[in-house]
Amino acid sequence: MSKAARKTLDEARDSGNPELDLQDKQIVSLEELPGLLSLEHITRLSLPHNRLSVVPPAIANLINLEILNLFNNIIEELPTSISSLNKLRILNVGMNRLDALPRGFGSFPVLEVLDITYNNISEEESLPGNFFMLESLRALYMGDNDFEYLSPDIKNLKNLQILCLRDNDLIALPREIGELTRLRELHLQGNRLEVLPPEIGNLDLLGNRCCLRLECNPWVPMIADQLLLGPSHVIDMLRNESYKFVYQRHISTGSQPPPKNFEAKNRKTSRKRDVA
Template identity: 60%
Template sequence: MSKFKKYLDDLIEHKGTEMELIEKGIVNLTDVPNILTLRQLTRITLSHNKLSVLPAGIADLVNLEILTLFNNHLQELPITMSSLPKLRILNLGVNRLSSLPRGFGAFPVLEVLDLTYNNLDEKSLPANFFCLETLRGLFLSDNDFQGLPPEIGKLKNLQILVLRENDLISLPKEIGNLTRLRELHIQGNRLTVLPPELGNLDLVGTKQVFKGENNPWVPPIADQFQIGASHVFDYIRSDTYKYLYGRHVAAGSPPPPITNDKSKKISRKV
């Protein structure tokens, strides 16, 4: 008899819509009998377990709005997942993902996607990833991105973009198209310059967040960071900076070396 039988019986009896099984040692969803038949569920929290795969049948949970799989052992995701019609929040932080399945960008109403602390890079993203036009928050920190595709500019509703602790050596100019962005976190990368188009964004003020420390900035930008974020934006909007940026790009200097050893990340374990 499953150790979760009583919990599930109570859930069914009371027509519960939220399931929370945190730190229960769950290795496979078959450990939780009939979970994929509980179509009334709107929220599932399975954080701090040992899940390595998800069944394709996860797509049968058609009323699911919030799915939290934080801190598991997931190495891949089913292609069917993106057909969940009501999913708004998906937390896949602290797993072992090195790629996302084909068609992953097809979620119809996804608003928050957390992929923090995995093994993803720009080659991990399927072709339609940037079709997630409903996305408001995208969390990609502690991965292996060295660049971002220019298609990032398609995420017109994005308000929060977190890219902290990657290996980014540049940002595409299309980031300047994200006019609703109110938080940008790019700390701990290999960035030396910022595209002038970033100056199109409103990221300075009491309700905005712009973080860029721990990057090997060229001295003029580093000097502005010493004074404050507003000075960085004033500077990158200037003709002086646009000239410097153009010369920097034309020079084609090699990127700064990788200084952050990620080989011992728990996401690297198999």
Template identity: 65%
Template sequence: MNEVPVSCIPAAGKMSKTKKIIDEACDLQNPELDLADKSVTSFEEMPGLLNMLNVTRITLSHNKINAIPPGLANLVNLEILNLFDNQITDLPISLSQMPKLRILNLGMNRLNILPRGFGAFPALEVLDLTYNNLNEKNLPGNFFMMETLRALYLADNDFEYLPSEIGQLKNLQILVLRENDLIELPKEIGDLNRLRELHIQGNRLTVLPPEIGNLDLVSNKAVFRMEFNPWVTPIGDQLQVGISHVIDYIRSETYKYVYNRHQSAKGPPPPIEADKSKKLSRLV
């Protein structure tokens, strides 16, 4: 007896463009689904999507989605999930249980908190949380236990401090912290032996921990961006000459003395200059 192919889509009348795309992907067994910029507001407008067990890549960027259903975690073969530029306010706990997810882009959303257990991803390599409303107080306890993570993008959030647990991300190669409210960096950042890109521009940093000198941030392939911070005069002077001069200075005994003196005489942090109240991520 011939088997009748089962459609992913429930019977419906007039299909929207979105439904048509999903239907075609199901029929062709296409492992990649592109629904970027389709004015989608919820997963209910994409019937059948959560049944596409063969899908490995879903692009839903530039839509108006505000919630992720827990059932998305049933897509056990999904490797890349792009939700950039939506209106997502919270995430299901089940998301971090996806066994093959390698790249997760949640940039340009409205996240104020991450769910409990968020750091349990078994295979995540790239996590983009750029332009949300996150800070050190609303990260789950296991956030820095993602041992497979190679790139972490936390730019344009509200961090004043970076937890010392950052040093546990031993495979991290790219760390982007620009445009936060960072007052200082933990010395444990010097434990990230594989780090080749560090972006800390546009914060409230005045000094750097001497341990940053342990990192290779001046080779040909390295990127170290640190402008637009209220640096103490010696660091500011070295920065005008070049990044390599900053690193050489930070590695010196002179700087260790300057750093310790600065820490012991620590005054109030520099004021916040950027007004983030009108950020799109703040909109309700």
């Protein structure tokens, strides 16, 4: 453990400071930080830009933890015990090496923000069965992973305001995404999408504090032409009957999805290597 990390840990222990910042301290293992996982008063633990490969099950001992930041480490797996952090509101495990989330992960009772950006997660294989039971979730960042499909159970995230799915391999979106009535930001750029469910036209994505990103997808001409005029034109088009006919015909014919964008995937790998 570096001297800086030891000093920060000692100060937190002696002062009772509930916020512990161990960013970029060359930490390889939490075992280097004796007593850290017994500091029950800690509410915020920041460990980004280190070299952690393992999160020990004893992370569950931090019973008052509200914010956990593990961004940009080399973590390959999370312990199932992490979901017993009943006060956790913000969890950032972006820029790691996760290819799955642990069983029971969806049982966080008050989780509001989840960032799993820049990992190797794919919905059909890697998300636990209760993932979409995170009803308190307001922001879900899943960009730069390997999703091809999104479960219709996304509709259960009733409080979701931000959904980021950029730079995946998405071939299609479920119509149930239109049931996310509180959604104000939807990021879909850099996927393999050709059509959008008409139900997206029911969402409020065009206000001053809203955001709809659609670029870098192989859209059918009807969407591509409207996108040149702006996202508002796409939303208007999704609401008309002629587009609904095109959409239904497209999905009923089972068109072959476009090939994976290997150039985009190489950019993703390069970014992960550069930041690490």
